Amino acid sequence: xxxxxxxxxxxxxxxxxxxxxxxxxxxxxxxxxxxxxxxxxxxxxxxxxxxxxxxxxxxxxxxxxxxxxxxxxxxxxxxxxxxxxxxxxxxxxxxxxxxxxxxxxxxxxxxxxxxxxxxxxxxxxxxxxxxxxxxxxxxxxxxxxxxxxxxxxxxxxxxxxxxxxxxxxxxxxxxxxxxxxxxxxxxxxxxxxxxxxxxxxxxxxxxxxxxxxxxxxxxxxxxxxxxxxxxxxxxxxxxxxxxxxxxxxxxxxxxxxxxxxxxxxxxxxxxxxxxxxxxxxxxxxxxxxxxxxxxxxxxxxxxxxxxxxxxxxxxxxxxxxxxxxxxxxxxxxxxxx
Numbered sequence: 204x205x206x207x208x209x210x211x212x213x214x215x216x217x218x219x220x221x222x223x224x225x226x227x228x229x230x231x232x233x234x235x236x237x238x239x240x241x242x243x244x245x246x247x248x249x250x251x252x253x254x255x256x257x258x259x260x261x262x263x264x265x266x267x268x269x270x271x272x273x274x275x276x277x278x279x280x281x282x283x284x285x286x287x288x289x290x291x292x293x294x295x296x297x298x299x300x301x302x303x304x305x306x307x308x309x310x311x312x313x314x315x316x317x318x319x320x321x322x323x324x325x326x327x328x329x330x331x332x333x334x335x336x337x338x339x340x341x342x343x344x345x346x347x348x349x350x351x352x353x354x355x356x357x358x359x360x361x362x363x364x365x366x367x368x369x370x371x372x373x374x375x376x377x378x379x380x381x382x383x384x385x386x387x388x389x390x391x392x393x394x395x396x397x398x399x400x401x402x403x404x405x406x407x408x409x410x411x412x413x414x415x416x417x418x419x420x421x422x423x424x425x426x427x428x429x430x431x432x433x434x435x436x437x438x439x440x441x442x443x444x445x446x447x448x449x450x451x452x453x454x455x456x457x458x459x460x461x462x463x464x465x466x467x468x469x470x471x472x473x474x475x476x477x478x479x480x481x482x483x484x485x486x487x488x489x490x491x492x493x494x495x496x497x498x499x500x501x502x503x504x505x506x507x508x509x510x511x512x513x514x515x516x517x518x519x520x521x522x523x524x525x526x527x528x529x530x531x532x533x534x535x536x537x538x539x540x
Contacts (some may be wrong), residue, residue: 230458233484234265235495243484243497244286244294244471249310250484251275251294252497253284262296264310275308275315286332286471289380291349295333303327305340308481320360322355332379332469337401339379339386340367352376354384354399365399366404375468377420383449385420387427387468394418398449410452415441422449423481423504430457430483430503432466438490439463444470444483444500457483457503463490472503480505 234240238256245251251264252329262275262282276282276298278433285296292311295318298304305318305328318338328346333339338355352366352374361442365384366374377396384399394416396409399465409431419432427449435441442465447454460466467486475482488495 214406229501231499231501232487232496233267233499235532236496239494240497241286241467241488241495242469242470242484244284244485245473245482245499246287246289246292246294246310247473247476247482249287249292250497250499251284251287251296251308251310253282262298262308266306266310273313274312275306277315283330285442286469287473288333288335289473290335295338296330297331297528299327299329301445303329305331305338307333319355319357319360321360322353328353330376332376332384334380336381337379337384339376339384341374341376350374352386354379354401375418377418377469378422378423380422380424382424383422385422387418387420389416389418393436396420396429398422398429407450419466419468419470419485421472421483422471426504428504430470432470432485434465438488442466444485446503458500460487464488465490467495475501478505480500 233250234243234252237508238254240254241255243250243252249264249266250261254261254263260283262284263272263530264275265272271479273298280298280300282298286293287294293309294306294388295307298306304323307316307318314337317323322338322340326342327528330333330338330339331338336357338357340353341350342353343350350369351364352369354363354365377387378385382401387394388397389536395411397415398420409417409429411433415433417431417433420429422429423520429447429449430446431446433443433445439462442460446457456484467488471484472481472497478501481504483503485496485498485499487498
C-alpha cells in the first residue's frame, strides 16, 4: 500500500467536531490546526503529537480539557514523538539539530531530561516509543549506511538489537510495553507488522492477506489484543483499523475509513477514567490534501460496540499514491544537510 513512500524514504536516507461511529463508542477530532499533526500518544489527560508546519518539526503536548499546548523540544531544535510512558506524566521524543538525542518531557512540570547515555551515546537515534520498562528506537551509524532497530531495557540498562541492519527497507517503531515490542517494516511492495516477545525472545509476523499491507501496531498487554491498520496498495484504499488476539490469524474491523483517508504509522491506546474503557488515538491522513490531524476512537474496547462503522466523509478528488505523501518523518530520520 505504501511502496512509493518507502522508496522515497530509502532514497533520502543519508472534519471537524465529533462523529458517531456506533452505539457505545464515538470518534472525534482531538487536535487540528496549522500544518500536519501526526504520531499521537495520550496518557488520558494530555495528548502528545508531532507537528510539521512551514518546514518546522516540533513535539507538542495538549491538555485535552483546556486545549492548552506546550512544546517539548528546546528552542532552536526540531522535535518528533515519541510516546507517553503509560501510567506517568512523561513522554519520550526525539530532539535533533546538529545531532539527535532522545529525551523525556514531563507535562506536569515541563521538565526535559535526557534518555540514558546507552541510548544516546552512539549514532543518530530517532523515532522512539517508550514504556516504564523499555525504550524501542532506531539507530543509524556509519553515515546512515547501517540502520538498526534497538530495544533498551531500562532496568538492566542494556540494549538488544532486534534488527541488526534494515537495509533498503524502512522500519517504524510502533509500540513497546512491559513484555512486547511491535513495529512496521516496509519494503518496496508492502508493509508488515512484527511483534517481539521479551519473555520468549521471539519475533513473529502478523498474518497479512496477499496484496494487503499491515502497519501501525499497538498492543493491549492486559488482554493480549493487538490493534493495527490494514489497507490495499494505494493511499486511502480499503483502509480499516482492526483488532485481534496475539498469535491468531483472525481479526475484527474496528472502523472503516472512507476512500481517500488513511492513517499514520502509529496508533496509541490509553485508559479513559470517565468511561472505564480505552481510547484509540490515530493520525487521520487526507491523501489528496497531504495533511493529517489527530483523531480518537472512544471506548474502542467496549464489548457492546458495533464494529466496522464508517468514520467520516471522504476527501474529494483523485487519490494520491503513497509516493506523493510528503511524510514529514523523513526529516527526523535523515541527518540535516
